[in-house]
Amino acid sequence: MSDVRMEQFDTGTDPVEITVATGSGRIDVRLTDEEGVDVEVRHAPEDANPWADGITNLVSWFSTQFGEAKQPEDAAAEAVRRTRVEVVGGRLVVRSPKEPQLRAIPIAVVVRARAGSVVSARSGAGSVRVAGVAAKVDVTTGTGSIDIAEATGAVQATSGTGSVKIGPAPAGVQARTGRGEVELTAVGGPTTVITAGGDVWLGAVSSDVTVRSGTGDITIADATSGTLELTTGSGALRVGIREGSPAEIDVSSGAGDARSDLPLSGTAPEAAPTLRIRARTGVGSAHVTAASH
Structure with missing residues (x-):
């Protein structure tokens, strides 16, 4: 059996709804002006993590005791073969097998679809990237990074430990990570960012924004309106305010x-x-200045 699988679907010029879920391995969604949908599923040993490897080895040991053990290459090929890939009613579904011994095998998924598609992606342990212009985006990963180029609709991005990077998002962003850095290019809708220990950087801000970080720095480069x-x-x-933007400012530091x-x-x-700004830090400095261009 092969550990690489290619699928093509004739969906015309319309955007689709994309749902991808894997136990381990990267997810790469590429949104272009081309018609149709292409999907590549392959074994990705380079994306393996120690926790997933431990589960695979444990399950393989039990299988060996009962005479059902498979060679690693056979298991990888079976995981690729049994990954669900289908399009029904304008919705693409790519879902890795649920059996523990197959779900722990790292599977890389590459989807090429029409720009303006809705994207939902889940990876237990792997990075997620959305290139091109999406509509709504909802992404979750346990340990990998998240990179979303641009979205016209609302964006939700959650990573257990990885960084989060999102391009222009006029409808707003809900982002959360355990200790990764967060970078948002431009937000124009209600936005919330929560991180335990990572730095947070926002570029252009023209909406209500809430940011909470346990130990990280928070930077707003160019604020024009909204409640921060x-x-x-x-x-x-550090908050930069665009020239000519009247602002109400309340900043304080406990020890800085x-x-x-x-x-x-x-x-x-x-x-x-x-523009209203309320900024609090326990021991760091708090600085409001003019936005630089």
Whole structure:
């Protein structure tokens, strides 16, 4: 049996709904202007992790005791063969086998589909990448990184330990990671970022944003509007405000320097400010300045 599998589907010019779920291994979704859907499934030993290898070895030992052991190459080929790949009613489903001895085998999945497709991807242990312009995106991985180029709809991204990088997301982002860094290029809808220990960087911000980090630095490069709630236990805070954006600022640090380089007014403006910033750090510095371009 082969440990590489290729499938093609004639879905015309319409975007599709993509659902990919693997136990271990990377997921790569490529959204282009080409018609149809292409799927590649292959064994990816380079994506193996120690935990998955341990499960595979344990199950193989039990199988050996009962005379049902398979050679590693046979098991990998069977995992590829038994991966579900189908398109029904405009929805592509790629799902690795559920049996423990097969699910622990690292499987790499590459999907090429129409730009504007909805993407849902789950990997127990592997990186997830979405290239091109997606609609809504919902991605979860246990230990890998997440990289989403651009999405016109809402984005949800969760990684147990990996970094999260997301391009323009005008409908907003919900991102969470245990200790990885988070980078968002531009957000225009309600956005929440939570990380235990990673640094957080946001580029252009024009919406309500909540960021919480246990020990990481938080940086907002170019804020124009919205309510920003920024909290870190021991990291530094830096907020850049675009010129001409009236802002209400409340920043503090328990044991560090807190300051604003912008001109301040003690009188209330005639109109409510379009930007409100509340930033708190336990021991780091807090700095509000003009956005640099």
